[in-house]
Amino acid sequence: MFFNLSLRYKLPLWGGLLIVVTALTLSLSFMGQAYDDMKQDVLRSSEDLGLTMSRALFPLVLHDDVWPAFEMVSLPFQDGARANTMHAESLIVLDPNRRIYVSSHPERYPVLSDLAAIGREFAYVDKELGTLQAGETQVLEPPDSSRLFIAVPIIADGVTLGTLLVVHDTSTFWFRFLRLADRALWITLIVLGVLLPINWYWGQSMTQPLSLLARHMETIHRQLPEALEPGIYKYGDELGQLYKAFAEMVAQLKEKALLEKQMIQSERMAAVGRLTAGIAHEINNPLGGMFNAISTLKRHVSLDSVAQMTISHLDRGLQQIRETVAALLVEAKLKNRDLTPQDFDDVRLLVTPEAHKKRIELAWSITTGEPVPLPSTPVRQILINLLLNAIQAASDGGHVSLQAVMDGSNLLLRVENDGKTLTSEQMGTLFEPFSRFSEQGNGLGLWITYQIVQQLKGEIKAGADAGFTHFLVLLPLPGLKGENV
Amino acid sequence: MHRRAFIGMLLLLVTGTSLGADKPLRVGMTPAFLHDQHALLAVWRDYLQLRLKRPVEFVPRDRYRETMDLLQQHKLDFAWVCVYPYVAMGNEVKLLAVPVSQGKPIYRSYLIVPAKDTHTRSIEDLKGAVFAYADPLSNTGYLVPRFDIKQAGHDPGTFFRRTFFTWSHRKAIEAVASGLVQGAAVDSYVWESLSKLNPGLAARTRVVKQSEAFGFPPFVANRSVGQADFDAMRAAFLDMSRNPAGQSLLAKLNLDGFIAGSPDLYKSAARMAATIGQP
Numbered sequence: 001m002f003f004n005l006s007l008r009y010k011l012p013l014w015g016g017l018l019i020v021v022t023a024l025t026l027s028l029s030f031m032g033q034a035y036d037d038m039k040q041d042v043l044r045s046s047e048d049l050g051l052t053m054s055r056a057l058f059p060l061v062l063h064d065d066v067w068p069a070f071e072m073v074s075l076p077f078q079d080g081a082r083a084n085t086m087h088a089e090s091l092i093v094l095d096p097n098r099r100i101y102v103s104s105h106p107e108r109y110p111v112l113s114d115l116a117a118i119g120r121e122f123a124y125v126d127k128e129l130g131t132l133q134a135g136e137t138q139v140l141e142p143p144d145s146s147r148l149f150i151a152v153p154i155i156a157d158g159v160t161l162g163t164l165l166v167v168h169d170t171s172t173f174w175f176r177f178l179r180l181a182d183r184a185l186w187i188t189l190i191v192l193g194v195l196l197p198i199n200w201y202w203g204q205s206m207t208q209p210l211s212l213l214a215r216h217m218e219t220i221h222r223q224l225p226e227a228l229e230p231g232i233y234k235y236g237d238e239l240g241q242l243y244k245a246f247a248e249m250v251a252q253l254k255e256k257a258l259l260e261k262q263m264i265q266s267e268r269m270a271a272v273g274r275l276t277a278g279i280a281h282e283i284n285n286p287l288g289g290m291f292n293a294i295s296t297l298k299r300h301v302s303l304d305s306v307a308q309m310t311i312s313h314l315d316r317g318l319q320q321i322r323e324t325v326a327a328l329l330v331e332a333k334l335k336n337r338d339l340t341p342q343d344f345d346d347v348r349l350l351v352t353p354e355a356h357k358k359r360i361e362l363a364w365s366i367t368t369g370e371p372v373p374l375p376s377t378p379v380r381q382i383l384i385n386l387l388l389n390a391i392q393a394a395s396d397g398g399h400v401s402l403q404a405v406m407d408g409s410n411l412l413l414r415v416e417n418d419g420k421t422l423t424s425e426q427m428g429t430l431f432e433p434f435s436r437f438s439e440q441g442n443g444l445g446l447w448i449t450y451q452i453v454q455q456l457k458g459e460i461k462a463g464a465d466a467g468f469t470h471f472l473v474l475l476p477l478p479g480l481k482g483e484n485v
Numbered sequence: 486m487h488r489r490a491f492i493g494m495l496l497l498l499v500t501g502t503s504l505g506a507d508k509p510l511r512v513g514m515t516p517a518f519l520h521d522q523h524a525l526l527a528v529w530r531d532y533l534q535l536r537l538k539r540p541v542e543f544v545p546r547d548r549y550r551e552t553m554d555l556l557q558q559h560k561l562d563f564a565w566v567c568v569y570p571y572v573a574m575g576n577e578v579k580l581l582a583v584p585v586s587q588g589k590p591i592y593r594s595y596l597i598v599p600a601k602d603t604h605t606r607s608i609e610d611l612k613g614a615v616f617a618y619a620d621p622l623s624n625t626g627y628l629v630p631r632f633d634i635k636q637a638g639h640d641p642g643t644f645f646r647r648t649f650f651t652w653s654h655r656k657a658i659e660a661v662a663s664g665l666v667q668g669a670a671v672d673s674y675v676w677e678s679l680s681k682l683n684p685g686l687a688a689r690t691r692v693v694k695q696s697e698a699f700g701f702p703p704f705v706a707n708r709s710v711g712q713a714d715f716d717a718m719r720a721a722f723l724d725m726s727r728n729p730a731g732q733s734l735l736a737k738l739n740l741d742g743f744i745a746g747s748p749d750l751y752k753s754a755a756r757m758a759a760t761i762g763q764p
Contacts, residue, residue, distance in 0.1 A: 065649070067617070067650065067652070074663070110664070111665060
């Protein structure tokens with residue numbers, strides 16, 4: 001279960017666990033060390049005191065001065081004595097026969113009693129106690145006992161008169177240690193109280209961008225993921241790299257999708273073009289025959305008025321069919337006169353009346369200068385079609401602009417209007433025949449424009465930005481491409 | 486300055502001569518009483534100096550033997566000693582004054598055991614015990630228990646498993662109270678005084694038996710002390726109960742006063758010492 005949790009929880013939980021384990025381990029090892037240190041301190045001070053006292057005890061034992069010896073060993077245990085820094089339970093002086101010579105607590109350890117007879121721990125001490133030389137001490141820890149013994153010989157000049165036993169109750173160590181541990185526990189809790197929220201915050205801020213990324217990635221098979229807002233994660237670590245890679249991937253996917261769309265569009269346009277051309281030819285052949293038949297009928301047969309009216313109807317209908325078919329069969333009439341700035345002026349002259357009708361401002365920016373090696377007639381037709389469309393689409397009193405610039409070996413034309421922008425659905429079928437966007441016209445204007453551009457090996461694109469609809473035409477200069485159209 | 490100092494020294498010399506001596510009177514103090522009450526000793530010394538109009542010096546010693554030696558070496562003029570040293574020194578010392586406690590110039594030996602010990606009825610019950618003596622020259626703390634043991638038909642040398650000296654009655658009481666020993670014999674005056682001063686300590690002991698009465702440990706004068714000094718000192722002691730300063734001191738000493746006393750008071754102790762022999 002835990003392993004399927006979100007990283008948002010898993011990471012802080014793992015971090016928290018590690019912090020707790022680390023804090024506990026450190027505290028425990030510190031406390032273990034402290035316990036050892038404390039024990040060593042107590043043992044060392046006991047040994048020091050034992051060695052000093054044993055030296056002072058020697059003459060007393062030598063002279064059998066029991067009372068002064070008792071006064072000496074009981075001194076650290078007198079009421080209000082702060083001298084008992086070694087925290088011993090009692091002091092016992094043994095004679096060479098391991099009997100108690102004197103002790104600080106005679107009621108517990110009576111004079112003359114055998115050490116071994118006092119209890120199990122003392123029997124152990126009796127058994128384990130070795131022969132000690134001057135300055136030597138022996139620490140005895142009976143098993144399963146809370147008592148600890150430090151033996152110091154009462155010795156001078158190689159003569160041993162007995163042994164001083166410093167008896168410790170290790171439960172007092174434990175008590176002191178618990179006080180120490182209590183403090184360590186609080187410090188640990190404070191440290192945890194500081195570190196755990198920091199860890200939680202850090203984990204959250206680390207994983208939030210990650211889970212955001214994961215959510216975006218999840219949708220990738222259904223739709224193009226939205227690009228992440230820039231600045232969500234601004235560092236250059238692995239996560240930052242991931243963000244960068246994701247952004248690049250999204251951009252590439254979008255570009256690819258766009259390319260696919262364009263390809264489908266142009267293929268469809270090509271198919272529509274072929275179909276239209278085929279139908280037009282199929283219609284044109286019988287149409288020619290029909291016109292011949294009508295002409296023959298008019299010339300050689302005398303017709304009554306009804307028949308004449310009917311023939312006239314047929315003639316007008318067939319004329320309309322021929323015009324429509326002629327419009328569908330776009331044939332760029334290629335003449336080798338190059339495009340000059342004069343052509344742009346002519347176009348302007350032609351469209352100005354239409355613009356005036358809607359009080360539209362025409363912005364004209366032509367920077368081509370020299371005659372451009374492109375056939376003037378089809379280019380003029382493109383310009384007229386696009387400009388008339390733009391004027392029609394523009395709002396009353398609006399703006400329409402034309403830009404013509406040379407871009408290396410291409411002529412770039414840009415026609416803009418501030419009318420209602422096209423929906424993406426309209427954009428998809430923009431250049432197809434009979435795709436009417438306005439009441440006027442036959443719906444063939446953009447189709448014709450498209451066909452002309454295609455025949456000039458150029459490209460045409462429509463787009464919209466900032467309330468403006470624009471058409472962009474790119475026409476390659478034939479001479480420079482080695483093509484003589 | 487020099488002249489003034491010189492005149493001062495002259496005056497001092499003259500004054501000293503007029504009082505008979507300029508050297509201090511030395512008074513030996515023994516554990517016959519609670520001799521570790523240093524503040525009390527200082528007040529007492531001032532009292533005596535005022536009365537005698539000459540310097541007085543207290544010389545405390547733990548062991549009777551030391552005080553006896555100092556007397557014999559004429560390093561002490563007076564001393565408060567135990568009964569046995571007085572008896573033993575014979576003609577070397579003179580009886581100066583005898584303290585009066587609870588209306589009588591007598592005291593006893595108390596056989597004490599720890600308060601926890603409720604079964605001991607007599608010294609015979611302590612056979613094989615660890616026993617504390619006060620001083621080998623102490624009447625109540627040594628002679629009396631050994632006499633009792635002997636009277637009961639035992640050998641005082643082997644009756645106890647172990648014995649040692651605490652060199653003071655007070656410490657003997659502490660030895661019993663702490664459980665270091667199973668019994669001790671102490672001066673009744675010290676025990677009673679201590680039970681007033683430190684009731685807790687005395688309460689941890691139980692008096693099993695009181696001995697017969699003996700003459701109270703006396704103040705003695707060295708034989709070498711002149712009659713004038715002897716009289717002046719005796720008067721100073723006997724007067725204590727008659728003036729407020731002396732009464733206040735006596736109250737602290739837990740005594741009623743001092744009498745001149747008679748050597749006859751110590752006959753019973755001398756007899757007993759003879760029975761048990763020189764320690």
